[in-house]
Amino acid sequence: MxxxxxxxxxxxxxxxxxxxxxxxxxxxxxxxxxxxxxxxxxxxASSMKNMNAVSYYVSKDSDNRMDRSRFTATDVEKIKTNDAQPLGIQMMTLKDKESKEKLDVTLMGINPSQFLMPTVVDGKTISNTSNNDVVVDKTLEKQGAKIGDKLYAENSKTTLTIVGFTEDQTYSHTPTVIMNTDTWYKIFGGKENAGFNAIALKNDNATTKADVKNAVADGKFVPKQDLIDTIPGYxxxxxxxxxxxxxxxxxxxxxxxxxxxxxxxxxxxxxxxxxxxxxxxxxxxxxxxxxxxxxxxxxxxxxxxxxxxxxxxxxxxxxxxxxxxxxxxxxxxxxxxxxxxxxxxxxxxxxxxxxxxxxxxx
Incomplete structure (x- = not known):
């Protein structure tokens, strides 16, 4: 045959x-x-897909959208477990001080000493004490950015310094600019005004969820993929x-x-x-x-x-x-x-x- x-x-x-x-x-x-x-x-959504988290705690009325959810800094500080960390996400336009070029990016405020910090492939990482230092996605390097460049946030008159690059960290088709919570507070009007969009959970442990629920009211737990699906346009x-x-x-x-x-x-x-x-x-x-x-x-x-x-x-x-x-x-x-x-x-x-x-x- x-x-x-x-x-x-x-x-x-x-x-x-x-x-x-x-x-x-x-x-x-x-x-x-x-x-x-x-x-x-x-x-x-690569920043969300590659994030070392399995689920998120967001506002009940957010329709599972990260950009519609908000928790105050005071609320998230009540969380005791290290398996749950606050996450701030905000799209913004920054200006490269050297080239004067405007860059559409997504700012991401995290605790860099915990599990949300991505791997740095070039340069150095940031810490909780870094003074306005940021790590950015490699796509910014393709646009001409390099280590040592200064990015200016006009709304808060804050200058950010690029100290490292990471890979596959984009959100809504824009490169992410990752900073510690102190820098996040400076950009968004201080600790009393700046909030976080979600609380990322490293695991779905019942104890972790209970700690988050007791510390922050009026929220709900959402699986990672459900939150990714609600990114605008995804x-x-x-x-x-x-x-x-x-x-x-x-x-x-x-x-x-x-x-x-x-x-x-x-x-x-x-x-x-x-x-x-x-x-x-x-x-x-x-x-x-x-x-x-x-x-x-x-x-x-x-x-x-x-x-x-x-x-x-x-x-x-x-x-x-x-x-x-x-x-x-x-x-x-x-x-x-x-x-x-x-x-x-x-x-x-x-x-x-x-x-x-x-x-x-x-």
């Missing part, structure tokens, strides 16, 4: 190459959109791209099904003659499905390689993330779709009449 399938592919090279190209381009498009969806999700972006992927896969079913059906119709006479010399429906169907399997595996494999290479040469400004596990899932879905499309065409094999085929042969 395998030998017969490969011999036919080799004999009708152009026909199978054209079908393979169609499957390749459909698969490549699925993988590219998947990479863009993953990249946009990462660019919109759900809309992801649902739109996922719908495009779903339509692509549905289109692939009909396109591939039509091609395999036409290809099978063209070989009805051959199937009839093979039946006349003893070939069974099971053998012929198996041979056809094996051809589709080989064609699909090769085409999808090449498309995965193409998506991987594309990530390497794609400009830095385009958010594209090659998630191999996710790509394999979509590749498996396309393989199943290809086999289902081919299975639909096998009805022609079953209906092939040996006597009619031999008559045609005459």
């Amino acid at each position: 395998f030998s017969l399938s490969l011999k036919e592919i080799k004999f009708f090279k152009l026909r199978y190459i054209l079908i393979g190209f169609i499957l390749f381009f459909v698969a490549a498009l699925v993988f590219i959109i998947s990479g863009l969806a993953n990249g946009l999700a990462n660019d919109n 759900s809309a972006e992801q649902s739109s791209l996922m719908m495009m992927l779903a339509f692509l896969i549905v289109i692939a079913v009909f396109v591939l099904g039509a091609f395999f059906y036409i290809m099978t119709i063209q070989k009805v006479n051959q199937f009839g003659i093979l039946k006349a010399i003893g070939a069974k429906n099971k053998f012929l169907i198996g041979s056809t499905m094996l051809q589709v399997l080989v064609l699909s595996v090769v085409s999808i494999g090449l498309a995965i390689g193409f998506a991987f290479v594309l990530q390497q040469i794609m400009p830095n400004g385009i958010p594209f993330v090659f998630d191999f596990a996710l790509i394999l899932k979509f590749g498996g879905a396309l393989l199943v779709v290809s086999l289902l499309g081919a299975l639909f065409s096998t009805t022609s094999i079953v209906k092939a009449d040996p006597l009619q085929a031999m008559g045609r042969a005459e």
Whole structure:
């Protein structure tokens, strides 16, 4: 069976190459959109995704949105456990004192000695006693920022100094500027006026939750993913791209099904003659499905390689993330779709009449 399938592919090279190209381009498009969806999700919420927290405590009336939640500094100071830390998030425009360029960023106020502090990949980290020092995401470096640069917050007339860079720390498509709570208070009008948006929990331990609940009233615990989904634009972006992927896969079913059906119709006479010399429906169907399997595996494999290479040469400004596990899932879905499309065409094999085929042969 395998030998017969490969011999036919080799004999009708152009026909199978054209079908393979169609499957390749459909698969490549699925993988590219998947990479863009993953990249946009990462660019919109990587700071939250990579944060060492499993859930958050936010205001009851916040609709699970971080920007609508607020707790006072006095409230959060009552929390005794180290497994729960205050988190302040606020989008703002800062000015680079050297270049005079305005930068859209997200300020993030945390306790840098605790679990919320991300890894610094270049420069040095900050501490609770750092005087207006900040660690920023690497995307600011691509915009020309460097260690030692001064960022100016006009609303509070505060100058911030970049001392280090971190990676994958963006929020709502803006780089984060991470500072200690003292600097956070300076920017937002002092300790009596500045508040925090949420309390991050390192674990879902009942004791940790009880301590937070007793210290800060009128709040609720929200899983990390639920809070990520409410970041402005996040759900809309992801649902739109996922719908495009779903339509692509549905289109692939009909396109591939039509091609395999036409290809099978063209070989009805051959199937009839093979039946006349003893070939069974099971053998012929198996041979056809094996051809589709080989064609699909090769085409999808090449498309995965193409998506991987594309990530390497794609400009830095385009958010594209090659998630191999996710790509394999979509590749498996396309393989199943290809086999289902081919299975639909096998009805022609079953209906092939040996006597009619031999008559045609005459």
